[in-house]
Amino acid sequence: MTTISDVTSAEQIAATSQLRFATAGSVDDGKSTLVGRLLHDSKSVLTDQLEAVEHASRRRGQEAPDLALLTDGLRAEREQGITIDVAYRYFATPRRRFILADTPGHVQYTRNMVTGASTAELAVVLVDARNGVVEQTRRHAAVAALLRVPHVVLAVNKMDLVEYAEPVFAAIAEEFTAYAASLGVPDITTIPISALAGDNVVTPSANMDWYGGPTVLEHLETVQVGTDLTDAPARFPVQYVIRPQTTEHPDYRGYAGRIASGILRVGDEVTVLPSGATSTITGIDALGEPVDVAWAPQSVTVLLADDLDISRGDLIAPTASAPATTQDVEATVCHLHERPLKVGSRVLLKHATRTVKAIVKALPYRINLTAGLAHESGPAQLDVNDIGAVVLRTAEPLPLDAYADSRLTGSFLLIDPADGTTLTAGMAGEAFAEPAAAGASAVEKEQEGWDF
Amino acid sequence: MTTVAAPNDSAYALSHLDALESEAVHIFREVAGEFERPVILFSGGKDSIVMLHLALKAFAPAAVPFSLLHVDTGHNFPEVLEYRDRTVAEHGLRLHVARVQDYIDDGRLRERPDGTRNPLQTVPLLDAIGEGTYDAVFGGGRRDEEKARAKERVFSLRDEFGAWDPRRQRPELWQLYNGKHAAGEHVRVFPLSNWTELDVWQYIAREGIELPQIYYAHERDVFARSGMWLTAGEWGGPKSGETVEKRLIRYRTVGDMSCTGAVDSDAFTIDQVIVEIAASRLTERGATRADDKMSEAAMEDRKREGYF
Numbered sequence: 001m002t003t004i005s006d007v008t009s010a011e012q013i014a015a016t017s018q019l020r021f022a023t024a025g026s027v028d029d030g031k032s033t034l035v036g037r038l039l040h041d042s043k044s045v046l047t048d049q050l051e052a053v054e055h056a057s058r059r060r061g062q063e064a065p066d067l068a069l070l071t072d073g074l075r076a077e078r079e080q081g082i083t084i085d086v087a088y089r090y091f092a093t094p095r096r097r098f099i100l101a102d103t104p105g106h107v108q109y110t111r112n113m114v115t116g117a118s119t120a121e122l123a124v125v126l127v128d129a130r131n132g133v134v135e136q137t138r139r140h141a142a143v144a145a146l147l148r149v150p151h152v153v154l155a156v157n158k159m160d161l162v163e164y165a166e167p168v169f170a171a172i173a174e175e176f177t178a179y180a181a182s183l184g185v186p187d188i189t190t191i192p193i194s195a196l197a198g199d200n201v202v203t204p205s206a207n208m209d210w211y212g213g214p215t216v217l218e219h220l221e222t223v224q225v226g227t228d229l230t231d232a233p234a235r236f237p238v239q240y241v242i243r244p245q246t247t248e249h250p251d252y253r254g255y256a257g258r259i260a261s262g263i264l265r266v267g268d269e270v271t272v273l274p275s276g277a278t279s280t281i282t283g284i285d286a287l288g289e290p291v292d293v294a295w296a297p298q299s300v301t302v303l304l305a306d307d308l309d310i311s312r313g314d315l316i317a318p319t320a321s322a323p324a325t326t327q328d329v330e331a332t333v334c335h336l337h338e339r340p341l342k343v344g345s346r347v348l349l350k351h352a353t354r355t356v357k358a359i360v361k362a363l364p365y366r367i368n369l370t371a372g373l374a375h376e377s378g379p380a381q382l383d384v385n386d387i388g389a390v391v392l393r394t395a396e397p398l399p400l401d402a403y404a405d406s407r408l409t410g411s412f413l414l415i416d417p418a419d420g421t422t423l424t425a426g427m428a429g430e431a432f433a434e435p436a437a438a439g440a441s442a443v444e445k446e447q448e449g450w451d452f
Numbered sequence: 453m454t455t456v457a458a459p460n461d462s463a464y465a466l467s468h469l470d471a472l473e474s475e476a477v478h479i480f481r482e483v484a485g486e487f488e489r490p491v492i493l494f495s496g497g498k499d500s501i502v503m504l505h506l507a508l509k510a511f512a513p514a515a516v517p518f519s520l521l522h523v524d525t526g527h528n529f530p531e532v533l534e535y536r537d538r539t540v541a542e543h544g545l546r547l548h549v550a551r552v553q554d555y556i557d558d559g560r561l562r563e564r565p566d567g568t569r570n571p572l573q574t575v576p577l578l579d580a581i582g583e584g585t586y587d588a589v590f591g592g593g594r595r596d597e598e599k600a601r602a603k604e605r606v607f608s609l610r611d612e613f614g615a616w617d618p619r620r621q622r623p624e625l626w627q628l629y630n631g632k633h634a635a636g637e638h639v640r641v642f643p644l645s646n647w648t649e650l651d652v653w654q655y656i657a658r659e660g661i662e663l664p665q666i667y668y669a670h671e672r673d674v675f676a677r678s679g680m681w682l683t684a685g686e687w688g689g690p691k692s693g694e695t696v697e698k699r700l701i702r703y704r705t706v707g708d709m710s711c712t713g714a715v716d717s718d719a720f721t722i723d724q725v726i727v728e729i730a731a732s733r734l735t736e737r738g739a740t741r742a743d744d745k746m747s748e749a750a751m752e753d754r755k756r757e758g759y760f
Contacts, residue, residue: 018468047733085603085618090596090648097468099646111623118625226465239481244514252513258478258627263464287477287509295464299477299510312485336623350628353485411626420609420632422622 017225022101022116024140025126030157034195041202044091095221110385111336117147124153129162132172135370142369145183160194164207234262235409236316237352254301260408263295271322273315273399279304313354315399325397332431337423340381348415357395364389403427476643480510483588486631490588494520496536497706499592519546525569525708526553535664550580568711578614596648612636657722669702669717680713704736
């Protein structure tokens with residue numbers, strides 16, 4: 001494999017695409033080993049970092065360097081041997097740049113996997129080949145499906161401990177693929193690996209001739225980045241109004257924002273929400289360069305034909321596909337904070353660039369991500385790491401899309417107005433692409449030791 | 453816009469530099485829209501220069517709606533201070549300088565035995581934030597720099613003592629940044645969170661951004677201390693037993709002269725720098741920062757105290 005340190009000219013590393021991905025799995029599944037091997041074998045762990053890890057491992061009485069120490073950055077994490085928070089890791093090959101959200105392995109940190117998955121285009125779920133698909137695997141798949149991560153990879157690890165046997169892999173791959181597909185995951189890839197021995201992580205395995213697919217890194221390097229935007233609705237939340245009011249630009253009035261979805265073109269008839277005013281796009285400035293067309297996720301400045309009253313918080317969308325506005329929001333949420341969410345809670349709702357007051361009207365059900373997605377009707381409250389349904393009433397109308405149609409204009413945060421704490425992550429609409437039928441109403445107690 | 457190489461990418465995939473640029477511009481505009489008095493920490497180092505460049509692009513053709521703040525340790529490279537002042541004048545910006553030397557002169561701070569002034573910046577920084585009533589403070593910190601920084605948020609809430617509590621960080625999802633804060637608190641904002649050292653250099657090359665010359669290979673009188681090449685000068689080096697020699701070096705990071713080391717280098721051009729960094733087996737902090745070699749948690753401890 002070529003690594004980025006092998007290059008001899010700046011042109012060879014000039015322009016590549018970027019893939020943001022997340023990993024899910026526990027230490028027992030070998031997640032740290034997998035991440036460590038990806039970083040190490042792509043030569044992204046540098047000598048001083050490795051020396052620091054070796055030094056720290058020796059002081060803890062470990063002989064081999066503990067690659068988990070590469071990602072456990074905080075004092076409390078190292079002292080307690082746990083991971084508290086999402087760690088972001090960066091590595092590169094000549095073909096692509098990677099941003100990895102490495103999420104920890106304890107049940108109370110579901111919020112961390114939700115956080116990591118929210119910006120991921122791909123999620124790697126690990127299982128131990130000896131154990132196969134277990135409840136935590138279903139939980140990982142469910143979070144990836146809930147957050148609409150487009151690509152999911154199942155890495156069946158520790159193949160060396162099952163004699164690299166194809167039937168073991170095939171059975172696990174089939175069970176997982178069926179489950180993830182039932183949750184609506186659009187693209188599922190399964191790879192047999194040994195993170196410890198290095199099989200199929202960066203280099204193809206010599207022990208599994210029966211496997212003809214890509215290694216983990218090859219897949220990360222070649223999976224499609226970005227989606228076909230032609231069918232996606234264009235959405236442009238206004239962040240800021242640019243008005244130089246200088247002699248050079250006396251009348252310039254531009255709406256600055258980052259295209260959240262779809263494609264904007266000069267000449268598009270647009271509607272401004274929530275006011276409903278209409279105009280035409282007369283210009284798009286792509287950070288200093290005038291363009292005729294721009295698309296998500298570019299940051300641009302949009303010029304309109306008419307002098308309208310537009311400010312931060314408004315949403316510009318093509319008139320033909322403008323979203324409806326509503327004050328009644330039905331959403332699936334992940335509750336992120338120890339302070340519970342209850343019916344009657346008064347919160348702030350932040351959607352795109354607008355923050356409005358809202359009140360929790362109902363908590364229809366809580367979802368158990370492991371027990372066949374069983375729904376518990378009418379929970380008294382949502383606690384930290386709970387996934388459930390929420391009905392909200394907002395003080396002002398919002399142009400909210402279904403999260404299934406647009407991740408950025410279908411998502412929102414609930415914030416405690418008293419101190420600004422982020423309480424809840426929300427996704428408008430139904431939880432899964434093909435919602436599983438509501439199972440038994442009795443929710444099994446979450447068991448200790450489940451992952452994330 | 454740059455076309456990208458990977459054959460399987462959608463026709464609409466952005467290059468990694470375009471994606472990083474768009475994300476950083478979005479962060480600048482969020483802060484402009486939600487805060488009253490933002491300020492950019494500007495040292496004349498490459499990361500702060502890239503930050504300023506992004507801010508200029510984010511609000512063009514209008515002026516950057518923020519002022520600049522520099523904490524001057526008193527041991528800064530003269531080339532860098534000259535660059536700083538020239539840049540401020542060129543763009544018609546307002547610069548506030550907080551001087552560590554003033555604090556030492558009137559006894560509010562004491563010189564450390566090792567002569568390092570990096571940790572001394574925290575108090576003048578927090579005082580300047582308080583006096584300026586700044587509610588958002590942009591820093592050039594990157595998550596790839598150091599393992600405590602790998603867990604830093606883009607919007608990082610600081611209490612009235614400027615302290616960072618990693619256990620009380622707000623989860624950050626999608627691109628929804630929560631900047632709510634109480635009076636007296638402020639938010640540190642890191643628009644370059646997802647950039648690596650190589651990304652910064654590639655972006656500097658693509659945008660044709662000028663840097664202080666000490667980032668490129670040049671001959672300089674240096675002496676060895678703690679495995680690094682330090683510039684000889686009035687700040688306190690060399691001590692007896694340390695010998696000065698002329699070497700071909702460049703600076704990979706720019707900070708306080710007493711704790712920022714140079715690296716042996718013959719990279720005279722930006723393309724040569726990019727190849728050198730891609731091939732480097734050391735991180736930039738590992739290669740050049742004495743203060744991060746003090747302990748496993750040196751950066752974490754300084755951040756908890758309110759450091760950048």
